Amino acid sequence: MGCSFSGLNALYDSVNSGGDAWINENRFRIVRQLGEGGFAYVYLVKELINDSAAGGLAKKLKDSSHVSEDGTYAMKKVLIQNNEQLELVREEIRVSSLFNHPNLLPLLDHAIISVKPTQETSWNHEAYLLFPVHMDGTLLDNAKVMKTKKEFYSTSDVLQIFRQLCAGLKHMHSFDPPYAHNDVKPGNVLITHRKGQPPLAILMDFGSARPARKQITNRSEALQLQEWAAEHCSAPFRAPELWDCPSQAAIDERTDVWSLGCTLYAIMYGVSPFEYALGESGGSLQLAIVNAQVKWPAGPKPPYPEAFHQFVSWMLQPQAAMRPRIDDIIIHVDKLIAKFSQ
Numbered sequence: 267m268g269c270s271f272s273g274l275n276a277l278y279d280s281v282n283s284g285g286d287a288w289i290n291e292n293r294f295r296i297v298r299q300l301g302e303g304g305f306a307y308v309y310l311v312k313e314l315i316n317d318s319a320a321g322g323l324a325k326k327l328k329d330s331s332h333v334s335e336d337g338t339y340a341m342k343k344v345l346i347q348n349n350e351q352l353e354l355v356r357e358e359i360r361v362s363s364l365f366n367h368p369n370l371l372p373l374l375d376h377a378i379i380s381v382k383p384t385q386e387t388s389w390n391h392e393a394y395l396l397f398p399v400h401m402d403g404t405l406l407d408n409a410k411v412m413k414t415k416k417e418f419y420s421t422s423d424v425l426q427i428f429r430q431l432c433a434g435l436k437h438m439h440s441f442d443p444p445y446a447h448n449d450v451k452p453g454n455v456l457i458t459h460r461k462g463q464p465p466l467a468i469l470m471d472f473g474s475a476r477p478a479r480k481q482i483t484n485r486s487e488a489l490q491l492q493e494w495a496a497e498h499c500s501a502p503f504r505a506p507e508l509w510d511c512p513s514q515a516a517i518d519e520r521t522d523v524w525s526l527g528c529t530l531y532a533i534m535y536g537v538s539p540f541e542y543a544l545g546e547s548g549g550s551l552q553l554a555i556v557n558a559q560v561k562w563p564a565g566p567k568p569p570y571p572e573a574f575h576q577f578v579s580w581m582l583q584p585q586a587a588m589r590p591r592i593d594d595i596i597i598h599v600d601k602l603i604a605k606f607s608q
């Protein structure tokens with residue numbers, strides 16, 4: 267993989283009109299749109315292998331387990347309007363290429379091309395990022411469907427999905443230097459349902475991932491961190507120290523452990539444990555978070571064991587220095603799996 271911003275490695279063939287797109291020497295047919303983000307569109311694409319291509323993507327990939335049997339992939343197209351956005355995409359590409367773990371979505375190939383803004387368009391570059399496709403959507407998509415059907419994940423599936431997220435995050439937190447994902451949430455977890463096995467869970471979107479450890483030494487640095495977090499870390503899953511950062515603070519990868527606690531709650535109940543504050547008149551998400559005021563489902567018979575609620579509360583420790591680390595979380599989830607999964 268090499269960044270092809272300056273060269274002609276990436277040819278572009280009008281994705282907007284439903285045409286084909288080239289990423290470096292490989293050509294893909296746009297099948298349909300799968301989703302969209304801020305300045306990005308994600309498409310289901312199918313590789314078109316032609317005789318003159320040097321064996322297509324399969325030949326290029328170092329890890330053959332990433333080769334799609336039917337040639338389908340997910341292609342993210344990012345519209346870039348200025349240098350700041352260009353740097354962010356380059357950083358996303360750099361960070362995505364660092365990790366190699368079965369529970370972290372790998373970046374298979376990428377290209378950045380320059381385009382001429384027109385009367386209707388304001389962007390001057392486009393980035394194309396190619397990933398394995400997971401057709402069952404994200405935990406968030408699944409939560410919406412399950413809510414309408416009044417369904418819940420089984421106790422065992424909750425633990426197995428969560429355990430896989432922990433494995434992916436441990437890989438990032440053990441990196442040298444440790445990386446924080448910074449945006450762990452159901453919308454960034456791809457789910458694949460499997461027959462006779464728990465769902466496969468894969469953490470994606472490394473656009474906010476950064477080296478985790480920062481020493482904050484004055485007010486200005488604290489405010490800068492808060493500003494960065496407001497842009498990059500989704501509010502209902504954002505750790506207290508990123509809302510209200512002290513002037514002297516040691517920030518580390520345990521910001522992700524907070525988000526992981528919120529995500530475990532969301533695997534069970536479909537939303538962040540603090541989202542209720544948004545629906546209350548005069549309610550404040552920030553206050554609910556910094557005070558760790560979780561709202562548990564009402565009713566005498568919660569669908570999950572009390573031990574799961576205690577586990578969430580353990581991760582939602584507002585003081586970062588007292589919060590468990592990913593290794594502690596893994597030891598605990600393995601104990602729960604031994605106890606609650608057959």
Ligand SMILES: Nc1ncnc2c1ncn2[C@@H]1O[C@H](COP(=O)(O)OP(=O)(O)OP(=O)(O)O)[C@@H](O)[C@H]1O
Pocket residue numbers: 300301302303304305306308340342371397398399400401403404453454456470471473
């Ligand atoms: N590999 C994939 N397989 C299947 N669907 C995907 C894949 N990657 C992304 N999607 C779909 O596209 C949507 C947007 O993708 P992604 O989160 O990467 O974009 P984004 O611009 O970073 O979004 P956000 O602004 O929410 O962070 C996802 O919510 C998901 O529905």
